[in-house]
Amino acid sequence: MINVLKSFLSVLMAFLNIFASPIFGDFNAPAKPLNPSECKLNFATISDIHMTDEVLRSLMLEIGLYDMENSEYPLDALVATGDLTDHGEEQEWQMLADTFAKRNPAKNIILAQGNHDTWTEDDGYGLAKELFIKYNKEITGREIENEYYSTKINGYTFIVLASEDDRTSMFMSDAQLAWLEKEMKKASKDGLPIFVVSHWPLNQSHGLPETWGDDEPEPDDGGIGDQSVQVEAILKKYNNVFLLSGHIHNGFVNERQAETYGYMSVESDGSFHSINLSPYMYMTVRGRVANGTGFNFEVYEDRVEIRARSYSAGVWYTDYCETIPLA
Ligand SMILES: [Fe+2]
Numbered sequence: 001m002i003n004v005l006k007s008f009l010s011v012l013m014a015f016l017n018i019f020a021s022p023i024f025g026d027f028n029a030p031a032k033p034l035n036p037s038e039c040k041l042n043f044a045t046i047s048d049i050h051m052t053d054e055v056l057r058s059l060m061l062e063i064g065l066y067d068m069e070n071s072e073y074p075l076d077a078l079v080a081t082g083d084l085t086d087h088g089e090e091q092e093w094q095m096l097a098d099t100f101a102k103r104n105p106a107k108n109i110i111l112a113q114g115n116h117d118t119w120t121e122d123d124g125y126g127l128a129k130e131l132f133i134k135y136n137k138e139i140t141g142r143e144i145e146n147e148y149y150s151t152k153i154n155g156y157t158f159i160v161l162a163s164e165d166d167r168t169s170m171f172m173s174d175a176q177l178a179w180l181e182k183e184m185k186k187a188s189k190d191g192l193p194i195f196v197v198s199h200w201p202l203n204q205s206h207g208l209p210e211t212w213g214d215d216e217p218e219p220d221d222g223g224i225g226d227q228s229v230q231v232e233a234i235l236k237k238y239n240n241v242f243l244l245s246g247h248i249h250n251g252f253v254n255e256r257q258a259e260t261y262g263y264m265s266v267e268s269d270g271s272f273h274s275i276n277l278s279p280y281m282y283m284t285v286r287g288r289v290a291n292g293t294g295f296n297f298e299v300y301e302d303r304v305e306i307r308a309r310s311y312s313a314g315v316w317y318t319d320y321c322e323t324i325p326l327a
Pocket of ligand 1: 048050083116247249279
């Protein structure tokens with residue numbers, strides 16, 4: 001009963017968001033790239049869908065998929081950065097697949113696994129892996145052998161990481177780390193930005209560990225965990241690397257608000273760019289309080305436009321948009 005109420009409130013807040021949006025966003029701007037003729041890659045990103053078997057959660061997702069489907073220029077991809085389901089159970093995966101089947105949000109769909117997707121009650125991690133691979137194929141049409149995989153869209157490489165255990169932080173085997181190293185090297189030869197998709201952000205980025213919410217947080221809380229330093233070292237060997245993550249359930253925060261909240265949604269050192277996404281299904285507790293949001297990426301020859309959008313309200317949040325010049 002409480003879950004139904006929570007879901008109802010989420011949907012209600014998404015609609016209320018429409019009325020608050022003009023204060024922060026552009027209600028009238030169309031859902032299309034800033035410069036369509038020069039845009040080389042245009043994709044939506046959302047995180048933390050947390051699908052259950054409740055119809056209201058399905059509706060909440062469908063509202064956003066409908067917004068994407070009705071973009072004036074079809075999106076090249078939709079990327080969902082983990083916690084696709086709430087507990088990795090088959091009926092939740094089925095609800096997710098049924099919801100995606102109702103809409104055609106983008107030409108390609110990229111799904112990453114999150115810690116909640118590994119929390120399958122029966123048979124633990126083995127079943128979680130099996131279900132991720134099975135429903136990844138059903139939803140995206142992509143055949144994968146491992147939960148970690150890479151794909152190319154319009155010539156741009158997307159490298160999707162995954163945990164190989166059912167803990168809260170991430171666990172990457174030596175095999176996955178070696179694979180990441182190889183994939184990054186291969187992708188860098190194209191001379192284009194590389195997009196790395198991981199549910200977990202790097203340790204101590206985006207205000208971690210304080211933003212994880214524990215009263216007495218350990219330094220690595222909320223991040224990749226044990227292998228964060230190794231992942232960071234591999235990614236930072238290259239230019240124009242974009243790490244897309246979720247997991248913390250932070251709201252949008254821009255540079256102007258960084259001191260107040262202790263983090264930013266888009267953190268950049270000029271070459272490595274870390275983008276942390278708000279939870280799609282839940283209201284955030286800090287930053288821009290909303291749900292149904294994500295970032296839209298437009299890749300141009302010389303820059304990447306990262307545009308905050310409420311997919312549930314169909315509004316660009318211009319206050320949280322960033323332009324990243326390519327190195
Ligand atoms: Fe989550």
